[in-house]
Amino acid sequence: MTETRHSDRANQRRVAAATLVGTTVEWYDFFIYATMAGLVFSQLFFEPAGESIGLLLSFASVGISFLFRPLGAFLAGHYGDKLGRRVILVVTLIMMGGATTLIGLLPTYESAGVIAPILLILLRVLQGVSAGGEWGGAALMAVEHAPAKRRGLAGSMPQLGVPLGLLLATGVTALMTGVISPGEQFLEWGWRIPFIASVVLIGVGYFVRMAVDESPVFKEMAEKKEQTSVPIVELFRKYWHLVLLASLIFVGNNSVGYMSTGGFIPSYATSDDIGLDNTDVLIAMTFAAAVWLLSTLGAGILSDYIGRKRTYQLGYVWLILSVWPLFLLIDTGSLANLYLGLGIICIGTGLTYGPQAALYSELFPASIRFSGVSISYAIGAILGGAFAPMIAQALLDATGSSGAIAVYLIGMCVVALIAVTLVRDRSGIDLSIHNQAEQEVGCTVFDQRPVPAAREMSSH
Template identity: 90%
Template sequence: MTVTATRHSDRANQRRVAAATLVGTTVEWYDFFIYATMAGLVFSRLFFEPAGESIGLLLAFASVGISFLFRPLGAFLAGHYGDKVGRRAILVVTLVLMGGATTLIGLLPTYASAGVIAPVLLILLRILQGVSAGGEWGGAALMAVEHAPAGRRGLAGSMPQLGVPLGLLLATAVTALMTGVVSPGEQFLEWGWRVPFIASIVLIAVGCFVRIAVDESPVFQEIAEKKEQASVPIVELFRNYWHLVVIAALIFVGNNAVGYMSTGGFIPAYATSDAVGLSRTDVLVAMTFAATVWLFATLGAGILSDRIGRRLTYQIGYVWLILTVWPLFLLIDSGSLANLYLGLGLICIGTGLTYGPQASLYSELFPASIRFSGVSISYAIGAILGGAFAPMIAQALLDATGGTPAIAVYLIGMCAVALVAVSLTRNRSGIDLSISNQAEQEVGSTVFDKRPVPAPSRTPDGAVGPEVPTPR
């Protein structure tokens, strides 16, 4: 095969991988956001009505958060088997689990017809969604980044990241269609809310078809050929790289808290409450706009991180979020639909900047033999600390103070923590990610590592990885 034909084949494979990670994560996060959206809009009445409006809404938001507590379980399982048997198989399993749980939620009886068994079944299925989500992201991130040439990892790594705003875009668009056209008013409460959940079964079939067609990660292929899988990846991760897990998790908390606050269940519920007074369909359309802004900002951030580095891109994004969180709530409190669009647009630029480089940054932090475990568990812990109960915390702060300033202070604090955490990392863009370069991967990830860094090695595409300076 000629060099030109080989390059053409490599590019075609990279496009297939990009499509597989994008489609799969879009379906996965459509399922996740459908639940968060419905929790804010109708679940307090359908499943928690005896608790009253205020407590029922808190319980609905708590059911959103409880799934995050089970993400580490999914991350542990997916990380263990992903580092031992491969990335691709785990991606198919997590997709089927998420889609099956989502479809079943659409078939559940409500409290009015089944009593307490209805919220119990709802929470059990939400837990299954959490386990699936905990294993999904790490596999998709590694498939995208490990297939990519060194100079385009930021762009490639943004593909699974795009699945989140695309999933949100799809979820809010479908919900807006149901509330505004297909099943307005009481029809939505009676049966319309079920349709977005049941429709997930079609998306799952498409996602599985695309994912099965891609090749296994070349990094894992090399690990398998050399039989260098870690015997117990989780133990090795926490014995030798616990500090990377902590830093990587804290990097995510700001983005996750703001993301679930601004585009998850709280803002739709608050904007449609009596305090603000906007219509349900208008707010859902505004959320669709926000998801679009988040989508393009995420893609732009991935590209930007290939040019200026992951850390600097993150730092710009977190400073942007710190400056725009307070105005977001002032704009929403004005009761103007135009101001809601402006506030969501501003905040989603920062959300994209702090999400687009995540897959490439995480992949470059961890050594090859425990990389799946490292990125999955860090992501899951960051999600718990950041977004798990952010909507519930916001609702509790609103109930306690009667206003949104306390919520803004809470989110600014989370972003400040994440900004400090990302500033403790070093730029490792271009480092060779293969198992043969494990010695270089094991040192120099953070400013705390004072061990000597090996001379930079050449990456599979011929580029030279940057030398990481050792602090004096």
């Protein structure tokens, strides 16, 4: 019995490492693009459009990839529920890393003309397809391997890959702008290095992920031959309302997250109106990523004690109260105030991100779980963060004030708070295929049948 426990713990540690390393690589690739879009892509690929329109087009290219996330989610969900979680994680890792490396080798508009932005957007689309399939597999591998009492903590591992990826992306970019290729050198060749470096990260992520066993829930499904033939059809036929609510739960976090840690804030804070230095702002973003990482881990642990739903509600109230002060602090032009604003907002983004993998995994029945979590995440990302930087830039251009941006983000957080209030907290529910009948009952407040056996927090 002791040997079995040690073996289980060792496997859980391998799973945690694999999901953390893999998602870090994936999101490093994703955030490098968003960071460069705010700093240099308008000059390198969209220069003929002029400074203002070029920046809007650059941010639009960030958002375009989100439109293809559902395609990645549909494909990954379908094959993940039929072929397994692990194979999808390896495929998405290679696809994302390959696209990122190729972006670093692209010609610019000056040397290749209109073909340059076209190729850039095509590779960004591949990143979107990969990101759409990545998260669901990583979340399920982490949560389905974990004991019921630690699902929040285990599920926070793939979530930590996002702030770690951001931290790595902004840190590498700050190193390039401040030390290795400052000034014009960064515009000429320095921006390419963070993209090309992704090829090394692919190898690391591949070997780590191949060392992990398949999810125990999928193994049970395969042994019993209970995989659903067309899981996506069943998902939308029986659980469309759950997909809608799960998607809306994500919109507040994703819109604020992409605004505060994505491409818009670096662009806004270094604009002529605010006047902060590129490298200083990138270092501040690295600090923000560190705060986000710690609050995400803390939120995952907290959700194992007070439930996923309460943790989310606490986080969204925090965001609603802190969005407006964030922009007031940035508008002062003080670097210290930028640090303060980002630190405050990233506590809220962590509280509304740490419990997500566990919450989503416990919402959907086993046979369509990969499809459910992947598609909900992808749709939520489109509705939330896809065009948030572009919308913010448009609001800023139209009103000349950051207040309109704050109102927009507060509205998104209110929608997400209402959505999470409408789902049941199913913390600790048995996730195995043997418990499919219970998983199908009481998924949301729209289902008035009682949730059997009051499992919500009884195991804690």
